[in-house]
Amino acid sequence: xKEDTTLDLGALGLDAGALLLVKxxxxxxxxxARLEVRGESPDLGHQLRAWARGQGHGYGEQDGRxxxxxxxxxxxxxxxRAGGVAPAGVVERPSARWGLxxxxxxxxxxxxxxxxxxxxxxxxxxxxxxxxYAQAVAAQWDPETAIPWDAAIPHDEEVEDxxxxxxxxxIENETAALLVPARFLGQLHPHFRExxxxxxxxxxxxxxxxxxxxxxxxxxxxxxxxxxxxxxxxLKTLLEEPDFGLASFLLSVLGEGSFLSLLWFLQEHAPDxxxxxxxxxxxxxxxxxxxFGLAHLSRHVSLDxxxxxxxxxxxxxxxxxxxxxxxLNEEVFDALVVLAxxxxxxxxxAQGYERVLTLQADMDHGRKLRLExxxxxxxxxxxxxxxxxxxxx
Amino acid sequence: MTLLLGAVAYDPKVVxxxxxxxxxxxxxxxxxxxxxxxxxxxxxxxxxxxxVHVAWNSPLxxxxxxxxxxxxxxxxxxxxMRDTDQDLTSLVLVRxxxxxxxxADLKGKVVAVGAPDSPQATLIxxxxxxxxxxTPGEDVTVQVHDVLRGKHGDHVGGExxxxxxxxxxxxxxxxxxxxxxxxxxxxxxxxxxAVRVLYQTPPYDHCVxxxxxxxxxEQIHRLxxxxxxxxxxxxxVRPLLDLEGLKRWREGRVSGLAQxxxxxxxxxxxxxxxxxxxxxx
Ligand SMILES: [Fe+2]
Ligand SMILES: [Fe+2]
Numbered sequence: 001x002k003e004d005t006t007l008d009l010g011a012l013g014l015d016a017g018a019l020l021l022v023k024x025x026x027x028x029x030x031x032x033a034r035l036e037v038r039g040e041s042p043d044l045g046h047q048l049r050a051w052a053r054g055q056g057h058g059y060g061e062q063d064g065r066x067x068x069x070x071x072x073x074x075x076x077x078x079x080x081r082a083g084g085v086a087p088a089g090v091v092e093r094p095s096a097r098w099g100l101x102x103x104x105x106x107x108x109x110x111x112x113x114x115x116x117x118x119x120x121x122x123x124x125x126x127x128x129x130x131x132x133y134a135q136a137v138a139a140q141w142d143p144e145t146a147i148p149w150d151a152a153i154p155h156d157e158e159v160e161d162x163x164x165x166x167x168x169x170x171i172e173n174e175t176a177a178l179l180v181p182a183r184f185l186g187q188l189h190p191h192f193r194e195x196x197x198x199x200x201x202x203x204x205x206x207x208x209x210x211x212x213x214x215x216x217x218x219x220x221x222x223x224x225x226x227x228x229x230x231x232x233x234x235l236k237t238l239l240e241e242p243d244f245g246l247a248s249f250l251l252s253v254l255g256e257g258s259f260l261s262l263l264w265f266l267q268e269h270a271p272d273x274x275x276x277x278x279x280x281x282x283x284x285x286x287x288x289x290x291x292f293g294l295a296h297l298s299r300h301v302s303l304d305x306x307x308x309x310x311x312x313x314x315x316x317x318x319x320x321x322x323x324x325x326x327x328l329n330e331e332v333f334d335a336l337v338v339l340a341x342x343x344x345x346x347x348x349x350a351q352g353y354e355r356v357l358t359l360q361a362d363m364d365h366g367r368k369l370r371l372e373x374x375x376x377x378x379x380x381x382x383x384x385x386x387x388x389x390x391x392x393x
Numbered sequence: 394m395t396l397l398l399g400a401v402a403y404d405p406k407v408v409x410x411x412x413x414x415x416x417x418x419x420x421x422x423x424x425x426x427x428x429x430x431x432x433x434x435x436x437x438x439x440x441x442x443x444x445v446h447v448a449w450n451s452p453l454x455x456x457x458x459x460x461x462x463x464x465x466x467x468x469x470x471x472x473x474m475r476d477t478d479q480d481l482t483s484l485v486l487v488r489x490x491x492x493x494x495x496x497a498d499l500k501g502k503v504v505a506v507g508a509p510d511s512p513q514a515t516l517i518x519x520x521x522x523x524x525x526x527x528t529p530g531e532d533v534t535v536q537v538h539d540v541l542r543g544k545h546g547d548h549v550g551g552e553x554x555x556x557x558x559x560x561x562x563x564x565x566x567x568x569x570x571x572x573x574x575x576x577x578x579x580x581x582x583x584x585x586x587a588v589r590v591l592y593q594t595p596p597y598d599h600c601v602x603x604x605x606x607x608x609x610x611e612q613i614h615r616l617x618x619x620x621x622x623x624x625x626x627x628x629x630v631r632p633l634l635d636l637e638g639l640k641r642w643r644e645g646r647v648s649g650l651a652q653x654x655x656x657x658x659x660x661x662x663x664x665x666x667x668x669x670x671x672x673x674x
Contacts, residue, residue: 015578015585043590046484050572053477056640071640077626110628
């Protein structure tokens with residue numbers, strides 16, 4: 001047997017923190033040695049005996065001296081490191097037993113399994129996620145101070161009606177843009193920390209968009225505009241897409257991509273400075289949402305070339321299921337024309353109409369570019385872009 | 394044949410524990426199932442009536458089994474127990490500034506105890522008082538803190554209430570198992586340094602697996618082998634051992650039940666029950 005190690009606790013009682021010192025001394029104890037514990041706390045012996053028993057350690061007393069012999073039962077045998085804390089430490093398929101543990105933590109063996117269905121790096125990961133998250137956090141804006149809510153609204157009542165209709169449409173679409181990532185967030189293995197954080201801040205962005213569009217609509221009106229069957233039918237297909245890659249493609253690359261053009265259009269042509277500023281800020285956020293969709297899908301496509309075919313099929317299926325619906329409602333289309341026209345003089349309307357046609361061409365152009373970035377041939381990209389929902393999202 | 398194990402449901406976690414243990418036994422080729430009872434008396438009668446083959450018993454329930462089974466001419470064994478059930482002690486606590494130095498100094502005082510059927514918080518400490526010349530109920534007032542009667546003190550609530558009564562000044566002494574002294578301090582029920590230990594009992598043992606001499610010996614032997622083979626290093630088993638509060642199973646022994654045996658003889662604790670249960674045999 002090795003020589004005993006002595007720990008002197010002085011007057012410190014086990015019920016006042018001395019256990020910490022006992023545990024520390026036991027950790028440092030050479031194998032086979034005993035720990036003699038000295039101290040003046042009157043209840044030391046009683047408490048030490050009970051504690052040692054609960055820990056599986058031996059305990060002995062003789063002539064007023066006390067010893068603990070470590071039991072050698074270890075909670076940390078077989079513990080596993082849950083990847084590495086840095087992005088380079090992300091593994092291909094994190095264990096369900098790593099659960100909620102911080103990436104890089106030492107996880108006790110036998111921890112309960114938490115089953116997250118999005119647990120493959122190839123499906124969700126992008127090296128850009130951490131950078132985009134940091135960018136998003138730095139770019140958060142406060143609706144209260146970032147928007148000139150008190151600015152004058154010079155246009156006439158009918159143009160205001162058009163603004164309110166467009167806001168009503170935007171709120172509905174932003175709600176889908178919030179719920180889709182929120183649903184996948186709950187299925188994502190927390191090991192992919194940066195992606196989880198990015199999806200979380202994305203939903204916060206959408207919550208803010210809903211807030212400012214609502215607030216804008218209420219500046220002059222107590223009643224909102226119309227919500228149509230065609231619009232909701234289009235969004236329903238997004239909400240019901242169970243595959244993260246496909247949903248992300250339809251929502252972020254094609255839908256939010258088209259919305260980028262729409263928000264830029266509104267930033268330029270909206271009749272009042274409040275709406276213009278709202279759309280400018282929302283477009284900045286949307287650009288990040290599109291960037292992440294493109295980033296993780298580019299990586300995924302490069303690892304799984306078959307994905308491209310599935311993406312094309314998803315667009316075709318969605319087109320077929322929406323073929324019998326009206327797509328973008330006439331009221332939204334007309335409202336965009338009025339809004340871009342700024343008045344009802346035929347020359348103004350002609351200009352507004354021209355601008356909305358240009359917007360649709362811009363959207364189509366943007367979609368084709370993004371599809372090509374995912375490796376689609378230009379012709380294929382053009383065909384798929386043409387099949388995209390007429391609802392824009 | 395499926396080996397039937399009896400256990401008392403003193404807490405919802407009991408289901409998790411026995412589901413887990415039975416799955417472990419099944420994986421190692423022993424078909425076992427469990428039956429839960431709401432109190433130990435019901436379980437002891439069921440064991441002696443052959444409705445279960447083995448019972449996870451409190452020390453009092455083991456002694457009850459011994460006496461009831463003896464009426465049919467059968468002997469009872471304690472074949473396995475937890476490491477944490479060996480060499481326990483009970484403490485008689487008083488407030489720090491109490492002048493008492495010996496148990497006998499509690500004459501005329503109020504002593505808070507746990508449930509009436511708790512070996513550790515009532516029967517053994519009161520027996521120690523009696524041995525020191527103080528008859529409970531005559532020389533000291535016994536203040537009972539009863540949480541879940543029939544559970545033989547398995548529920549920690551009675552002891553916690555006893556300690557609270559001591560701190561409040563509603564009692565002059567409180568009886569608890571040694572481990573709870575530290576537990577209550579950590580929980581905050583007991584301010585650090587508010588009480589001191591007046592008396593510590595000699596070591597005794599607690600729960601055991603009981604079986605009758607007429608039980609299915611081969612399967613009980615296999616059960617014991619499997620229990621003794623459980624390792625805290627095995628991640629499958631460790632959460633169950635944590636829930637049940639042990640690091641390893643040990644060979645059972647009854648030598649540690651002597652103090653309790655003496656206490657129930659002294660107080661006639663189970664005489665009424667034994668007469669009734671015996672008449673139902
Ligand atoms: Fe948005
Ligand atoms: Fe978005």
